[in-house]
Amino acid sequence: MSTFIETLANGIKESGINPQKISITSDIPFRPEDIKYLGVDYFHTNRGRAVAFGTGLKLTNPSLKVIPIIGDLITLGGNHLVHAGRRNMELTVICINSFIYREIAHKSAPETTTKFSAYSTFEEPFNIPHLANSCGAVYTARWTALHTDELAKSITEALQKNGLSVIEVLAPGLNYYQGIDKIESSLLNFYYENSEIKEGIEPRETEIRNDQKIIIGRFTTLERPTYLDTYNAQLTRVLGDKFIPYSGAVAEPKKEGE
Amino acid sequence: METLTTRNTYHPMENLLRMDRLPHIWCPGCGIGIAVTTLAAALDKAQVDLNNVCIVSGIGCTGRVAGYVKLDSFHTTHGRAIPFATGIKLANPNLKVIVFSGDGDLLAIGGNHFIHAARRNIDMVVICVNNFIYAMTGGQVAPTTPLTAYATTSPYGCVEPPFNIPYIADSAGAVYVARWTALHVRRLATSIVEALHKTGFSLIEVISPCAQYYSRINRLGDGIDMMRFYHTNAEIRHGENTKNLDIPFQSNIICGKFVDRERPSYTERYNKWRTQIKGEDNEG
Amino acid sequence: MKADPKSVLTGVYYIDGDVAAGWGALAAGCKFIAGYPITPSTEAAEAFARVAPKAGAIFIQMEDELASIAAVLGAAWGGAKAMTITSGPGYSLMMETIGYGAMLETPFVLLNVQRGGPSTGVPTKTGQADMMQSRWGSHGDYEIIAISPDSPQEMFDYTIKAFNLAEKYRCPVMIMADECVGHMTEKVVIPAADEIEIEPRNFYKGSAEEYLPFKPGSDLIPQIAKAGDGLNLFISGLAHNEKGYPVKKDEPRGIYLKRLIDKIQKNKDKIIELKEEETENCEVVVVSYGISSRVAIKGIDMAREKGIKVGNLRLVTVWPFPDEKIRELANRVKAFVVPEINYGQIVFEIERCCDGKANVVLVPHGGAGVHNPQDICDAIELGAQKEKKSEGIIEFKTRLEKLVFEGNWSAKE
Numbered sequence: 001m002s003t004f005i006e007t008l009a010n011g012i013k014e015s016g017i018n019p020q021k022i023s024i025t026s027d028i029p030f031r032p033e034d035i036k037y038l039g040v041d042y043f044h045t046n047r048g049r050a051v052a053f054g055t056g057l058k059l060t061n062p063s064l065k066v067i068p069i070i071g072d073l074i075t076l077g078g079n080h081l082v083h084a085g086r087r088n089m090e091l092t093v094i095c096i097n098s099f100i101y102r103e104i105a106h107k108s109a110p111e112t113t114t115k116f117s118a119y120s121t122f123e124e125p126f127n128i129p130h131l132a133n134s135c136g137a138v139y140t141a142r143w144t145a146l147h148t149d150e151l152a153k154s155i156t157e158a159l160q161k162n163g164l165s166v167i168e169v170l171a172p173g174l175n176y177y178q179g180i181d182k183i184e185s186s187l188l189n190f191y192y193e194n195s196e197i198k199e200g201i202e203p204r205e206t207e208i209r210n211d212q213k214i215i216i217g218r219f220t221t222l223e224r225p226t227y228l229d230t231y232n233a234q235l236t237r238v239l240g241d242k243f244i245p246y247s248g249a250v251a252e253p254k255k256e257g258e
Numbered sequence: 259m260e261t262l263t264t265r266n267t268y269h270p271m272e273n274l275l276r277m278d279r280l281p282h283i284w285c286p287g288c289g290i291g292i293a294v295t296t297l298a299a300a301l302d303k304a305q306v307d308l309n310n311v312c313i314v315s316g317i318g319c320t321g322r323v324a325g326y327v328k329l330d331s332f333h334t335t336h337g338r339a340i341p342f343a344t345g346i347k348l349a350n351p352n353l354k355v356i357v358f359s360g361d362g363d364l365l366a367i368g369g370n371h372f373i374h375a376a377r378r379n380i381d382m383v384v385i386c387v388n389n390f391i392y393a394m395t396g397g398q399v400a401p402t403t404p405l406t407a408y409a410t411t412s413p414y415g416c417v418e419p420p421f422n423i424p425y426i427a428d429s430a431g432a433v434y435v436a437r438w439t440a441l442h443v444r445r446l447a448t449s450i451v452e453a454l455h456k457t458g459f460s461l462i463e464v465i466s467p468c469a470q471y472y473s474r475i476n477r478l479g480d481g482i483d484m485m486r487f488y489h490t491n492a493e494i495r496h497g498e499n500t501k502n503l504d505i506p507f508q509s510n511i512i513c514g515k516f517v518d519r520e521r522p523s524y525t526e527r528y529n530k531w532r533t534q535i536k537g538e539d540n541e542g
Numbered sequence: 543m544k545a546d547p548k549s550v551l552t553g554v555y556y557i558d559g560d561v562a563a564g565w566g567a568l569a570a571g572c573k574f575i576a577g578y579p580i581t582p583s584t585e586a587a588e589a590f591a592r593v594a595p596k597a598g599a600i601f602i603q604m605e606d607e608l609a610s611i612a613a614v615l616g617a618a619w620g621g622a623k624a625m626t627i628t629s630g631p632g633y634s635l636m637m638e639t640i641g642y643g644a645m646l647e648t649p650f651v652l653l654n655v656q657r658g659g660p661s662t663g664v665p666t667k668t669g670q671a672d673m674m675q676s677r678w679g680s681h682g683d684y685e686i687i688a689i690s691p692d693s694p695q696e697m698f699d700y701t702i703k704a705f706n707l708a709e710k711y712r713c714p715v716m717i718m719a720d721e722c723v724g725h726m727t728e729k730v731v732i733p734a735a736d737e738i739e740i741e742p743r744n745f746y747k748g749s750a751e752e753y754l755p756f757k758p759g760s761d762l763i764p765q766i767a768k769a770g771d772g773l774n775l776f777i778s779g780l781a782h783n784e785k786g787y788p789v790k791k792d793e794p795r796g797i798y799l800k801r802l803i804d805k806i807q808k809n810k811d812k813i814i815e816l817k818e819e820e821t822e823n824c825e826v827v828v829v830s831y832g833i834s835s836r837v838a839i840k841g842i843d844m845a846r847e848k849g850i851k852v853g854n855l856r857l858v859t860v861w862p863f864p865d866e867k868i869r870e871l872a873n874r875v876k877a878f879v880v881p882e883i884n885y886g887q888i889v890f891e892i893e894r895c896c897d898g899k900a901n902v903v904l905v906p907h908g909g910a911g912v913h914n915p916q917d918i919c920d921a922i923e924l925g926a927q928k929e930k931k932s933e934g935i936i937e938f939k940t941r942l943e944k945l946v947f948e949g950n951w952s953a954k955e
Binding site: 020021023025029032035036039040041042043044045046048049052053054055056057058059060061063064079080083231235239242243244245246247249250251252253254255258 | 606610613624770
């Protein structure tokens with residue numbers, strides 16, 4: 001079992017939420033064994049659409065907890081993430097960052113570089129916690145995949161939060177089909193050793209730069225009404241009795257003999 | 259009726275506007291025209307070679323801007339103005355690229371391109387006309403529509419908090435961020451000139467009245483009433499933390515230049531990286 | 543199952559096709575629409591947004607069409623009857639995820655109010671040039687159902703039908719309307735809720751251990767599940783087996799595709815709806831769909847006045863294509879006349895089914911308007927004059943084309 005799946009399982013367990021009510025939407029292919037182990041529902045979406053898919057899932061059945069796990073440095077799904085933040089859609093987004101730190105790896109840990117092409121290393125990375133915060137996320141954190149206890153705790157906290165939570169996980173060497181399982185251990189160790197925990201720091205200051213240690217920790221936590229809170233409040237205010245408070249859109253099941 | 263094209267008089271912006279396409283399609287009281295003439299004035303002031311300036315627009319009311327400006331102009335598909343402009347800029351880094359589009363085009367469907375271009379720090383000037391609504395399609399809710407404001411797809415009031423555009427641009431990595439209303443034409447022109455001389459991703463948000471949809475649906479009067487509103491409610495605070503720039507429904511609008519910093523642009527980083535990899539010989 | 547009275551706006555109305563479709567969705571039990579404004583489909587979203595809160599349903603305007611369709615799929619797997627509404631460029635953006643929906647056998651409805659293209663094209667005017675895209679637009683091989691209504695009343699009725707088909711066959715169902723139908727205002731009669739038959743969702747009710755999300759019943763359709771029922775769902779767009787697990791090296795790959803195709807093709811007779819008139823004893827048959835079928839009526843009347851025996855075949859269901867019907871007609875008619883607002887899409891399907899047994903006359907139209915009935919009448923005459931043998935597709939030259947390409951047409955006229 002991979003470190004990440006175990007961390008995720010611990011985070012879910014600690015939150016006290018029934019795994020049956022948890023759905024993972026992800027454009028990263030998980031292994032069926034892992035999903036069975038977690039006891040959750042899993043939707044492997046097309047690339048970049050995990051957050052938008054999760055939005056539909058959550059709105060249809062608000063009793064679900066939806067965890068979109070997105071990879072690829074939010075390249076395809078970046079827009080969905082910022083808009084989910086703006087709406088404060090109740091999703092626990094785990095953003096697997098396997099790409100942005102290669103430049104530092106390239107310079108400081110030369111033994112790891114042979115595995116990666118130099119392609120794209122000149123691009124600057126997003127400061128994901130800051131971006132998430134700027135679009136309205138209620139919880140932001142960043143950990144490396146080796147900070148298992150802290151990450152699990154963050155997952156627990158995020159699951160208990162009402163609104164969009166974004167947890168960035170630095171996990172290099174994402175192998176496509178194997179999922180988050182095969183991690184380049186040497187590079188991961190490098191991340192682990194070169195990181196510094198600074199909790200509660202202003203997200204603006206958390207930029208990953210190659211002249212300083214990676215700042216990790218829980219950065220922000222705030223309270224904001226969620227999309228459905230705002231929706232129900234506004235429509236009650238305007239429509240009064242005519243409004244049927246929205247509580248989900250699950251269709252009537254087919255009865256026997258129908 | 260006599261139109262501008264048939265009148266044989268001199269227009270001071272003839273060298274910058276496509277006079278043969280006038281009159282334009284914008285409604286009376288709209289602020290986009292003001293933004294366009296301000297851009298023309300700024301281009302004049304910036305002393306740039308107009309043959310080296312491209313303007314790219316997306317879809318929507320503001321998307322039509324490219325069609326009225328006498329530069330190399332591109333009216334692209336919905337949301338894709340920034341990636342199109344990225345292509346132009348990378349193909350010929352000597353060009354000055356201006357993206358002139360609306361809030362819906364740049365921030366809703368084009369939101370991902372927006373944040374990624376800012377992250378890459380592509381050298382371009384993005385002028386985002388924010389009229390708080392989708393006007394071309396008839397007044398639908400936009401990602402900038404203030405909470406509780408009415409629109410046709412939020413018939414009982416908007417339930418989604420709006421974007422704080424300068425904050426997003428700032429957090430994604432823009433090097434120049436400013437906001438003005440359609441009333442602040444001189445300051446807006448100065449900002450455009452500054453942005454044109456800046457290397458990197460510059461964002462200028464222009465708050466503009468939409469008399470026909472936003473103001474009508476929300477009963478805020480016509481264009482001139484909105485201008486009066488800006489006059490009393492706009493507050494200039496240069497250097498304000500972009501975090502504090504939310505615009506709630508009919509409240510204060512904080513304007514000014516918020517971010518002006520240096521970060522290597524995409525092209526600069528690329529060239530540096532290329533030199534590192536290939537050595538000095540292969541530069542260029 | 544009968545419709546929920548809360549969702550049915552029973553009465554007689556004078557509304558446009560878009561509004562009728564929005565209300566039709568609500569009547570069909572749709573509780574979730576995610577969309578993005580795009581002319582000329584926006585009115586449907588606006589209509590739904592207006593009535594949804596009073597019926598416990600929700601409309602969410604997403605950030606773009608990519609998000610809209612993904613949210614609709616999410617909603618469908620959350621257990622909702624869901625729909626998205628779009629047109630032109632938005633439809634193109636949705637293509638990838640439509641294929642994903644077909645792969646996951648997700649029931650959902652997509653309303654495409656077609657406009658002039660390509661690209662931004664003519665947003666405010668009509669077109670019928672997305673017909674092939676609806677069938678083949680996403681990559682890979684799959685089947686969908688497409689319906690083409692021709693009046694506001696049909697926009698209401700067939701939106702309900704689209705939901706019923708989606709539930710029954712677990713596949714994307716497209717309502718391929720066009721701007722003319724979407725913006726046409728006519729009388730629409732909305733019946734009482736107990737007169738509207740709706741197909742409930744066939745949720746799996748057995749034990750979690752035995753559940754196989756893609757194991758078909760005798761009708762080739764598997765029972766659907768929803769998230770949160772403890773079924774430990776594993777749903778993936780990768781080629782999967784009955785359990786939903788990605789197929790391994792030693793399993794036969796690609797075999798799942800056979801059933802995706804078959805569940806539509808083998809149920810064709812139950813899915814296809816056609817409207818025929820005087821096709822028993824005719825020399826020429828006009829085959830049309832959408833707004834073109836309304837214009838064709840006038841053209842047919844004009845030709846009948848000239849003494850030509852003309853039949854009228856209207857494709858209500860365009861996909862799956864009614865091959866058998868066209869084959870049967872090809873044996874006994876001289877020609878098919880196909881008016882469509884494009885330069886030839888469905889006409890190729892008809893030519894394929896004719897198999898050299900009858901002529902096929904295409905009456906094209908470049909979009910941004912409808913046919914001149916006189917053109918259709920002339921094309922019928924042309925078809926009737928020809929000997930009964932195949933000359934392939936004969937492209938009819940319309941009056942407008944003659945005027946523009948051969949005459950001295952200018953904008954001022």
